[in-house]
Amino acid sequence: MTGLLGALSEAWDEVRVHKSRVVLSLVGVFLAVFAMTTVTALGQLVAQVQQESAERGAGRPATIQVNAFDPMTGMPPDAEEWDAAVADFTERYGITTAASVSYGEGLYRLPGGTQRVQTVRVSPSYGELHRKEPVQGRWFREGDRASLSPALVVNEAFLEALGVPDLSSRPTVVLGGPTPVRATIVGVVREGYGSELVAYRVDRSGGPWDDAGSVDTAQAMYGGPTTLELWVQPDQAEQVMEIVSRDLGLALGVQVDAYRQDASGMEETLAMLRLAIRGAGIVVLVLGGLGVLNIGLVTVRQRIREIGVRRSFGATSGRIFSAVMLESVCATALAGVAAVGASIVLVRNLPLERLLNDGIPLADTPGFPVAAAVEGLVAATAVGALAGLLPAIIAVRAKVIDAIRF
Amino acid sequence: MTLLALEGISRQVDLPDGSVLPILTGIDLTVAPGEHVSIVGRSGSGKSTLLNILGLLDTPSAGTYLLDGEPTDHLRARRRSRLRGEVFGFVFQQFNLLPRRTAVENVAAPLLYARGRDFLRRRRTAAEMLDRVGLGGRADQVPERLSGGEQQRVAIARALVRAPRVVLADEPTGALDVETGAQVMALLAQATAENGAALVTITHDLSVAALAGRRFRLEAGRLSPLVEQGALGAATSDRSSA
Structure with missing residues (x-):
C-alpha cells in the first residue's frame, strides 16, 4: 500500500516541481481532449438538431x-x-x-x-x-x-x-x-x-x-x-x-x-456522422499525445542522474517504471479534467439553438453527454499511459552506475 | 562479526574489440558494523567499481560478496534494490541532491521507498535529521540556494535518514574547500558513529583517509593496506596529479 502511495507521491511531486514543463507538455493534450470532447458533445447536439428537424417534417x-x-x-x-x-x-x-x-x-x-x-x-x-x-x-x-x-x-x-x-x-x-x-x-x-x-x-x-x-x-x-x-x-x-x-x-x-414516412435511414446517417467526428477527435488526440511523448523522452534523458540517485535509495525497477509512468498519467489526467471542464463550460454557454436550429427550441435538449466527458478523461489518461511508456522503459533500462557516476 | 565481506572479488568488462579489461582483481575486504574504512587510489584504479559492488549497484565477475554472511550473487534484482535502500546510504562527491526540491524534501526522498511508519513519517524524520546536521533552519531551501558545504550536509542527512548500517561515501569532500571539507568529514564520521553505521570512504585526501580506523590503497585493481608513510605520500601525489 505504501508502495503505491509512494509511487503516486513521487509522481505528483515530479509534476509539482516541474510545473512549467508539465504544463507546456500538456498543452497539446489539453487542446486535443478539449477538441475531442467538445466536438463529440457538439456532434451529439447537431445530431439531435438534425433528428428533430427531420422529425418535424416526417x-x-x-x-x-x-x-x-x-x-x-x-x-x-x-x-x-x-x-x-x-x-x-x-x-x-x-x-x-x-x-x-x-x-x-x-x-x-x-x-x-x-x-x-x-x-x-x-x-x-x-x-x-x-x-x-x-x-x-x-x-x-x-x-x-x-x-x-x-x-x-x-x-x-x-x-x-x-x-x-x-x-x-x-x-x-x-x-x-x-x-x-x-x-x-x-x-x-x-x-x-x-x-x-x-x-x-x-x-x-x-x-x-x-x-x-x-x-x-x-x-x-x-x-x-x-x-x-x-x-x-x-x-x-x-x-x-x-x-x-x-x-x-x-x-x-x-x-x-x-x-x-419517417426517415428510417437517419439513424445510420447519424451514426456515420458520429463515427467521423470520433475519428477526427482520435487523430487530434494522437497528435497531442505525440507532443507529450516527445517532451517525456527529452525529459527522462535529462533525469537519468536523478533516476540513478533514486535507485541508490533502493528504488526497484518496477518503482522507477511506475513513477515515470504515473507522472505522465497524473499530468494528462489533470489536463483531461481541465479540458472536459472547459468543454462543458463552452458547450453549455454556446447559443446552440440559434446557431444550429434557426432559433427553434429543441424539444429534447440533450445535456452535456456524460459519455463524451468520460471518453475525454479516459482518452487523456490513456494518452498519458502510452506517452509515459517509452520514457518509463528508458528510465528502467538506464544503467545506474553510469547515471550516478561516483 | 563481519557486516560486509569481499572474498576474491574480480570485475572485468568486455571491450568492443573482443579483449577483456580487468578492473578489480582478487579483492579481499571485510567491514565490521560501525567500522570506518577508507580507500585511496588514482582515478581509474577501480574505486568506483568497488563502491558499486559494495552498494549492490554492480555485480562482480568472480568472487564472493557476503552481506551479513549471506552471499549476494544469487539475489534477485528486486531484493538487491530493497537491501540497497535498507542497508546502505550513499554520499556522492557532487552531492547529487534532487534539483528544485527543498532540503527537507531531499532528505525525505529515500523514505519514499520505505514502508509503513517510516514512509508515513518521512517529512518529520527528515526534519529531525536536518536538525542533527545543523540545517534545521534551512529545511525549506532548495539546493541551488545552499552553499557546497550545506549541500553536502544535506546529502549526509539524506544518506543517514533510513538509519543505514553502512554509509558509502565517494569523495565526500572532493567538491569542497579544505576547511569545509574537514567540517563535513567530521560531521559524517560523527553522524555515522552515532547511528552505529559503518563508513566506507573513497578519497584522494589523506587527511580524510586518516580519519578511518583502517585504510587501504587501491592500485591497478588490487587492494592493499595503506599503513606506511611512503604509501600515504604516493596517495597525496595522486591527488595533485588527478
Missing part, C-alpha cells in the same frame, strides 16, 4: 401514414365512421399516439386584404408526433377542439402579415368564407420559406363554423381526416402497416394504404 420514428379512400369514387370514408374505426383500432392495439392531418388552403382576412394561406389541419397530438416547438405561445391541446374560436398556430411571416409583433395582445384573425369566424392565434412556429404564410388549425373545432375559412369544402379537406398518422415502435412498423390496412379496410369497406 414524424418520429416510426410514423406510419395511413390513407383511406373508396376505390370506386376516390372519396374518403365518412368522417364519423372513420373516427370510430380509428379509435377502435388504436385502442385494440394500444397505439397511444395517433394524429390526423389534412392539407389545404384557408381564407384569412389580413390587414392587406383576404389572403389564401396554406393551412394544415391537425389534431393536437400532431405536435408531439412532429416535435412542434412554438417559438411563441403554445401548440394545440385537446381543449382547443371544443373552442368556439378556432385555435391557430401560425408562422412568423403570418404574424407579421397580421401586423402584430407578438402574442402578448392575444391576436385574432377572421377566417373568411360564407360563414366567417374569428380564430385565436395561440402559438407561433418558425416554418416556411421567406415570406410564405403557414397556418395550423386544430381539427374538429366545435360549432357550425367548423368549415369556416375553407376555400372549397367540396374538397373535403376539413370534412374528415384523409390521412392518419400512427406513432409506433420502429421494430413493429411493418406489422402495424399490414394490420392497419387490413383492419380498417375491412371495417370501412374502403382501400387503406399505409406506409412509413
